[in-house]
Structure formats: structure tokens, C-alpha cells
Amino acid sequence: MTALPPFQTVLDDHASAVMAILHGAVGREGAEDCFQETFLAALRAYPKLEDDRNLRGWLLTIAHRKAIDHHRARGRAPVPVAEPAQLASVDGIPEPDDGVWAAVGALPPKQRAAVSLRYGSDLPHSEIAAALGCSPEAARRSLHEGLKRLRKELA
């Protein structure tokens, strides 16, 4: 087993991606808190992590949980203020920068959140529903509407 990299490396490499995802999932207001909770949970668990091949996926999974906790703590109030345009500038990994995220940013809040959680964070419908405080069907519908609108915008 190869040793884990120093945690600072993990933070440097993934902080902006986690922050961008959290902006999309909980809005600017909640993103900072969720960011702290995400990395504290990660740091706590880090020495026992057995597989460091997908640190980004691991961190984003934790971030999703923290985003869901955040929404639950607010009585499931749907307050998605996604700013997915920021996804274009994270951590050196090229993201689609052909106006797609700008168009996502222009969607109505619920559709915007559903699309960014699905494609920015790779969340399943059930978790998007939990994050938005709605039923899985409603989440699916928001996603569907959002995608339909995007297709039209970008066509």
C-alpha cells in the first residue's frame, strides 16, 4: 500500500472543486460552513482511508452529505443558489467552458440546483431530492425541465 499524501496536498488539490460544488448545492451563504464541515470530516477519517486513488470522489461524497445535512437543518427549505459557472475554473481539470454552465446558471433555482447536483456533483435522484427537500419524482422533474431548457438554449 502506498502512503497517503500529506493532507495539505489534498486540500490544495480539491478545495476549489469542493467549494464550487457546494456553491451549487447550498448557495454562497451555506457553502463556507459546509466546506469546513466537509474537510474536517475528511481530515478526521483520513488516516484510516484505505484507498487514495479517488480522493476527489471521496471528498465530493462527503460534501454531498454535508450539503444534505445543511438543507435538512434548514427544515428542508429549498434554497439552492447555484453558481455553476464557477465550475469552469476549478483545480486545473478542464470543465466544459462553452457556455454550458453559464446557461445552467441562468436556469430557475430548482432546475439549476438539480442540474448542478446531477452533473456537477454526480448525485443520484434520491440524494438530489434530499438536498432540495422534495420527492425524488419532483427532483427528476426539475432535472428533466432543466435539461429540456438547456437543450433549447444551447441548440
Add this chain to the structure above:
Amino acid sequence: MKTATADGAMERFTARASEEGLLDVAYTTADSPFGPLLLAKTRRGLVRVGLPNQDQDKLLVDLSERVSPRVLEAPGELDETRRELDLYFEGKLDRFDLPLDWSLSSGFRQRVLRAINRIPYGQTRSYTEMARKAGNERAVRAAGTACGSNPIPLVVPCHRVLRTGGALGGYGGGLPMKESLLQLEGVLDESPAS
């Protein structure tokens, strides 16, 4: 590469990690007349000083493997270390008062390093003396190796150990640095003949 917001968030994160007891190794870099130093400490004390000619990334990976992977850049945790080193380089400090973490050395090597740590400012000892103090006078070569592997150079003054007869021996930071340190401490003349 990061925005100011992200930097602020990262600083606050490091502070909270420290508050919650999750900061096992805090590090920073510090300027010195010889180039940048890496300083790293645990809750026990200063655990590693990286000299300018050493690869800092490799040192951090080594700390991650041998101490804990909970390694974070936390300059504030090393303010006192940096302050004492600055004074030392200005010739205004002849004794460090810093808690040390010896866990990167063990056995005979650690005994040699602890003996080195007691050599007063401005004085030198031979590798043979250090071997004797560590309990095995014949292990001169091993004492030399212990000096060479000193994880906390400068503060644990391995630059004060010379060959019997006064030849400089070696130094992890390069011989010119050893020479300069001995000049700073008044052991060598400013313009050595060699």
C-alpha cells in the same frame, strides 16, 4: 491559483483542525540567509527542519508516512520557532528554547542527537566524543551517520560536530553552510584558508 475567498476558508479550516485536535503535523516555510527552511512540529514539539538544499515536498511526504498524514500548512503554529531561528541567524540567540519531538530518530542515533543537543553554542566536538556520549565509543561511523540523518538540524546543532583533528566532516546542508554557521558562532575565522 486560488481566490482570496478560498484562501480565507482554508485558513479558517486549519484553525478549526487545530482546535479540534486534528492537526498532527503543522508546517511552514521560513526564510533564512541560506534559503528557505521547512519547519514542522507536532503537539510534542519541533520534529523536522528541512534545509534549503532538501526537497520540501519529499520531506512532507516523509512526515506523512512516518508521523501522521494529518499534515497541514499552519504558519502560526511555528511563530516561536521562526522567531528564535531569526535571532540565531542574527547572532542574537545562543540557545534555543523549543520543545523537541525526537520521534523521527531512535536508539543509538537518538542518543547521539541528544548528546549533540547539549553541545554549547560556539563550541565543537568530535564524532568520536559523540559516539562515546551515546554509549559506544567505537561506533564513530554510526555517530557520523546519526549526524547526517539529524531530522532537526540547526536547532540540534550537528554543525558543531567535526572530525577528530578539526576537519569539517560533512553536512546535510552542504559544507559552505556548515562553515558559515561555525563562522557565525565564532568558531571559524570569517575567511577560512581552505
